[in-house]
Amino acid sequence: MSFQFQRQVGEARPAPAQAELPHHVTQDAVVIVPGIMGSELRSAETGEVLWGLSGARWLLRAWTRREGLAALHLTEDELTGKTGRVVATQLLRHGTWTPYLRGQEPYTDLVDTVRDYVADPAAIMTFPYDWRLPVAVNGKLLAARAREHLTAWRAHPAHLAALRHRADGRPARLVFLAHSMGGLVTRSALDGSHFDDLAADTRTVVTLGTPFYGSVKATVILNSGRGAPVPLPHAKLRDLCATMPGLHDLLPLYRCLRTADDVRRLDTSDIIALGGHPDLARDALAFHAGQQSVSLPDHRAVVGTRQPTWQSLALDSGHVTAYESGARQHSDGTLIRDAAGRVLHFSAHGDGTVYREAASLTRNVSLLPVQHGDLARADSVLDTVADILLEDAPAGPPLPGDSGPGGCGLSVPDLAEAGAPWEATAPDVDTMQGLTFTLTNTETGTERPVPAQMRDGTPTATITVEAPGLYRVALHTYDRYVISQLVLVGEAGMGMVDQVR
Incomplete structure (x- = not known):
């Protein structure tokens, strides 16, 4: 070497x-x-x-x-x-x-x-x-x-x-x-x-x-x-993870798959249908059963x-729709349903x-x-x-x-384009009191405040970055918590659909 x-x-x-x-x-x-x-x-x-x-x-x-x-x-x-x-x-x-x-x-x-x-x-x-x-x-x-x-x-x-x-x-x-x-x-x-x-x-x-x-x-x-x-980076990640055992080991094990009148665990056939590798799916489920x-x-x-988080999914003809809510159960293990017998879904963040x-x-x-x-x-x-x-x-x-x-939650896009506006929000918060947003260029360390206002009942900061780079959005709360997330800002047009196969 x-x-x-x-x-x-x-x-x-x-x-x-x-x-x-x-x-x-x-x-x-x-x-x-x-x-x-x-x-x-x-x-x-x-x-x-x-x-x-x-x-x-x-x-x-x-x-x-x-x-x-x-x-x-x-x-x-x-x-x-x-x-x-x-x-x-x-x-x-x-x-x-x-x-x-x-x-x-x-x-x-x-x-x-x-x-x-x-x-x-x-x-x-x-x-x-x-x-x-x-x-x-x-x-x-x-x-x-x-x-x-x-x-x-x-x-x-x-x-x-x-x-x-x-x-x-x-x-x-x-x-x-x-x-x-x-x-x-x-x-x-x-x-x-x-x-x-x-x-x-x-x-x-x-x-x-x-x-x-x-x-x-x-x-x-x-x-x-x-x-x-999907944007090119997201397609490249899918292609990388399609045969990656480590990613298959992170698949959900709880009852998360929504059906017509129930919520159940993913099985091997579901994982294959959504794009997983058959052998890696079986190996991952067997490994977790032993753990x-x-x-x-x-x-x-x-x-x-407090952060918006996907909790459940629906699978329709091989296409996944993710939801920021999931089913809950009574102490006897039965799912909580409404008066009509439909499964109720709750957000735990x-x-x-x-x-x-x-x-x-x-x-x-x-x-x-x-x-x-x-x-x-x-x-x-x-x-x-x-x-x-x-x-x-x-x-x-x-x-x-x-x-x-x-504290509270912070929602930002994972990918943005230089010169185009995008939003950072504090979901489930109904006041701007004590909240401030900042934006930091991670390479230069330059930090600047970002003006924010209530929009549709949610604290919202509209951000435009002219230069590509990796930026940290931080939300400072009245009770001294700092919630931050990194956003990659690419050249204009970076959000192109992947044509490479």
């Missing part, structure tokens, strides 16, 4: 030259697991970055040129388990963008926060992985890496020094911080079928927006363009809410990608008004992570009251 990958966080820093460690540190070892598309991928042969470069110019080339993402498509060898052509080298260090999944914020703020609460950077392990591959494959790799990391950290001088400050004085255990798909990878690593019982040495698993019961958005990605024209018995030690779920109940395995949940891509960056999330890291005897974060968390 003719190049060198950058060393991972915590692998090359010396122990701090100080006699005593600060009291606000944990003795535990921390493992950070990113979500789908959250790891930089390179060619093992040439070192070329296939996914993860910074800058809107690279993103526009990747999503609008014929061969922009060709190297990410799985080969026949990879589909049969012969991997190694592509290697994951580090967590995302720059904001990026993906159709439908929208903005993906970097993990630098999360790593920096954890570094402030561990005894030494060597206590941190980041786990970049090839998110194209099955969750089960990456779970096995994570199990081996996490065991090696814990063993090395327990022998580190800073670990022994940290024990003096902790109430129970116990040796280090593992704390997993997992975003999105990373939570599924972590659960797979802890399923007990690997070389040892890693769960016994795990203190806490913190998941940030993990789709334990899947996401309707995965069905829309696979179905994109079937029967309706239902796996419990996560002291699981804390940080779940985004979510983080814009995963609806709130799909990200919750237990009642030990922290609800925060945060978008999915910002769940590893928002200050409210980082504060929650810091509190959990310092616990000696975990009691869990308090459950929110009936009124739910503060």
